[in-house]
Amino acid sequence: MIKVFKYCFLDLIRSRWTIVYLLFFILTCGGLLYLSGDSAKVVVSLMNVVILLVPLISMIYGMMYMYQVRDYVEILLAQPISRKSIFGGYVLGLSAALSVSVALGILIPLAFYDAPQIMSAQWLMLTAISILLTVIFSILASWLVLANENRLKGFGLGLFIWLLLAVIYDGIFLVTLIALEGFPIERLALSLTLLNPVDMGRVLLIFQLDYSALMGYTGAVFEKFFGTLSGSLIIGGAYLLWISIPLGFLLRKARKKDF
């Protein structure tokens, strides 16, 4: 798996799209830092960019790359290694290359602007969430590619999943909260947040920035939950499930598929 990972990473890191992705984050983050001058505000602005764009780019770029891999994977399948090593290596390489682009794109401008800030909790959280979302959406993209030989259908499903998790889910969430406003729905709101990795990332960041006071009573319940050890463990567990379940589906598909 490590051998496949190494060459996949080398292939991707040289791709001009990976470099464009890195430059985009350097320009956005650098631009915001130097224009606004307040790093807490920049984290919020970047959060909105990260929450929407990282899943979208990981999904689309991941699918483009994996469809390309699909074209030549027969050469690797003819070698004496398992399918698990091949696809495990590719998913790892894809996630790593995109994660490096995002993380460097955020941290390089920050290092120039105010290096000690790199170790501050809010910037670390922003970087960690970008990496987590990259990994989750890269795995989803790879799975969709293996499950759909028809590229148009694959890309359609990929975009739909992104739209659902990053945009539509919030709408449904809001309508649910409004419809049930007469009831104590804090636990429901909390559970709904844990079901969506994008929302979970957003909430984690908001609480890191101490904006929870703006959210009234629900904010207090959330703050209490996210602040406790069991809360952190549940969030960690939820992210772990968001990685391991799609990865399980992906490896199962890779094992059973006819190439």
Add this chain to the structure above:
Amino acid sequence: MIEFKNIQKKFGKQHVLHGIDLKFNQPGIFAILGPNGSGKTTLIKSLMGMVHPTGGQILIDGQIKQGNEYRNNIAYLPQIARFPENLSVNEFLDFIENIRGKATRKVELMTAFGVNEFADKKLRALSGGMRQKVNLVSALMYDTQTIVLDEPTIGLDPVALIALKDWIRKEQGAGKTILLTTHIMDIVEELADEIVFLLDGKVYYRGSQQELLQKTNTPSTEHAIAQLLTLKKAS
């Protein structure tokens, strides 16, 4: 020795292989022929473990095929020559060597097919024929008892084609078992010891070229194959 025992394969409702029984237990060049969609590639891919047969068994040296290690002893040339775009030819060959171990015949093959001239170029910058040469080097650089070539001549220039034929003859002389699919009948006439003709997922004919010519009363293998197809259509 490779043996296919009653191999069945269905893709959804489409029944591609209808119980293929074939045994390759002696060295030589075996041309697997048949019209498009007759199941040649599916049969070869079942041997390589890329396609999971719906029924039947594949035996390698008398043992039921399992795991991944058996592929150490098979060289496989895929039909379509595509590669990671941002790696150079040398890096790609290193990639394969990293997985499979040091290749003993890489330098020799790179010289034979003229791959040295573009070994440092990125794979995305290569033409179709150049890609096929890289494909040939990556497939043949290991010294294996069985060699499986799926349409090896696509896009090759005359010089490379002669180099390929010479290489295949050399391997034949060394006692290898070579399975070859192609639509170019000249190659079959020139090289094949035996012909396996697949039609609608079944073995329709197996035997030497001479027997085929006598049976169909035709002057060349090309005509013989055409006649087999016409007879089948008429029936």
